[in-house]
Amino acid sequence: MKENTFEQTEEINMAVSKKIIRVVFTGLLFAAAIVLSIAENSLQIPVLAPGVKLGLANVMVMYALFFLGKRYALLLAALKAVFALITRGAVAGILSLCGGLASILVMALLLAFFGERMSYLIVSIFGAISHNLGQLAAVSVIYTGLVALVHLPVLLVAGVVTGAATAVLLKFLIPAVNRLGLK
Amino acid sequence: MRFFKKSDIPVIAGILLISLALWGWYRISYLDTPVVAAIYYDSELVEVVELNLNTEKEFRIKQQPDVVFKLHKDGSISFLKSDCKDRLCIRSGRLKTVGQSAACLPNKVSVKIIRKNKNADHDLDIVIR
Numbered sequence: 001m002k003e004n005t006f007e008q009t010e011e012i013n014m015a016v017s018k019k020i021i022r023v024v025f026t027g028l029l030f031a032a033a034i035v036l037s038i039a040e041n042s043l044q045i046p047v048l049a050p051g052v053k054l055g056l057a058n059v060m061v062m063y064a065l066f067f068l069g070k071r072y073a074l075l076l077a078a079l080k081a082v083f084a085l086i087t088r089g090a091v092a093g094i095l096s097l098c099g100g101l102a103s104i105l106v107m108a109l110l111l112a113f114f115g116e117r118m119s120y121l122i123v124s125i126f127g128a129i130s131h132n133l134g135q136l137a138a139v140s141v142i143y144t145g146l147v148a149l150v151h152l153p154v155l156l157v158a159g160v161v162t163g164a165a166t167a168v169l170l171k172f173l174i175p176a177v178n179r180l181g182l183k
Numbered sequence: 184m185r186f187f188k189k190s191d192i193p194v195i196a197g198i199l200l201i202s203l204a205l206w207g208w209y210r211i212s213y214l215d216t217p218v219v220a221a222i223y224y225d226s227e228l229v230e231v232v233e234l235n236l237n238t239e240k241e242f243r244i245k246q247q248p249d250v251v252f253k254l255h256k257d258g259s260i261s262f263l264k265s266d267c268k269d270r271l272c273i274r275s276g277r278l279k280t281v282g283q284s285a286a287c288l289p290n291k292v293s294v295k296i297i298r299k300n301k302n303a304d305h306d307l308d309i310v311i312r
Contacts, residue, residue: 047275050286050293088269091288119188125195143226143286143293150209150282153202160198171186 021180026064026072030079033060037083048132048158049151051095051139055131059166061100062127065107066120066170067177073104091142095135102134103127120170125163132159213281217299220260220278222252225291234258234279234296250292260294262287 004012036056045054057080065073077100085093107127110118132155220232224246232254240254241263250272251264259277267289275285278296286293 041269044274047271047285050275050284051271051288116184118184119191120184120186122188122191122194125198129198143288149205150280153206156198156202160195167186 018181022068022072025068025180026076026079029060029064029076030083033057033076033080034083036060037080037087041088048154049136049139050143051091052132052135052151052155053095053099054158055099055103055128055135055162057096058099058103058128058131059162059169061103062107062124062166063170063173065104065111065127070104070108074101077101077104094142095138098138099131099135102137103131106130119167121164121167124166124170125160128163128166129156129159132156209280209282213298216281218258218279218281218296219299221295221297223293223295232260233299234260244292247290247292250287250290252294260296261285262294265290 034057036059040054040056048054061073061077061080064076077097080100081093081097084096104127107123107130110123110126136151136155218234220234221228222230222232222244224244229244229246232252234254235258236254237256237258238254239256241251242254243249243251249266250262253261253263255261255277257277257279259279261277262272262275262285265272265287267287269289272285272287272290272292278285278294281296281298284293284295
């Protein structure tokens with residue numbers, strides 16, 4: 001059997017450690033998402049629309065997409081949904097999943113079409129808005145007739161605010177994440 | 184990727200304008216329409232409450248006596264008390280405009296504001312039976 005050259009071994013080692021870093025980072029984001037989820041439920045935040053949550057934890061899913069890629073973002077969305085399922089029940093789990101998937105879908109499409117020409121702010125805002133709309137869509141399917149377009153304005157504005165906050169926070173995170181050597 | 188570009192401003196302004204337009208359109212279309220609150224238990228209509236009575240009242244539905252509603256003087260309705268864990272229903276605040284709704288999912292109670300004498304068929308929703 002042909003032995004690997006030194007360079008090839010180096011490359012394999014680098015690839016493996018990158019993967020390990022990504023997996024660990026996902027775990028970190030998951031832990032942060034759990035904390036945010038608990039915080040969101042503890043604070044008395046006024047409700048925007050039936051069943052729709054503010055989506056603080058979804059910010060972690062957005063970061064996973066930015067820093068780690070689609071695969072890990074989807075993994076995180078699934079983990080979050082399972083956590084919601086275990087702690088808050090089936091409906092919460094479905095809502096969490098729908099919000100996360102919608103958010104990832106829209107953001108991935110934006111990034112694919114516009115690439116570097118997009119700004120973090122716009123992608124975050126659209127991610128937050130689609131998270132809210134995804135949850136709204138899920139609620140209207142489960143509880144037919146409960147939801148109407150009248151809830152849209154609030155969700156759009158909330159998405160803008162949350163998205164903007166996400167992007168601002170991102171600015172502080174990027175230098176630290178770059179040092180991880182993921183790229 | 185940049186954080187913020189000048190060309191972001193019109194996009195954000197557009198989103199906010201759409202929100203404003205939708206909100207305004209809704210308010211104007213339903214400004215003078217008499218509205219009622221439809222209360223559902225387990226997806227079945229159990230009670231219809233008149234909203235422009237200018238009275239304050241607390242009441243419950245007999246299907247779920249743990250949930251208390253409050254009818255306000257200004258013609259809005261809200262959840263007042265509930266035995267659910269997360270109190271999302273109460274935190275939904277007062278409902279007044281057609282289409283607004285709130286729900287106490289653990290107790291299977293929901294409220295929706297609709298136009299009087301008409302089903303909520305103006306909205307884009309699907310009824311699957």
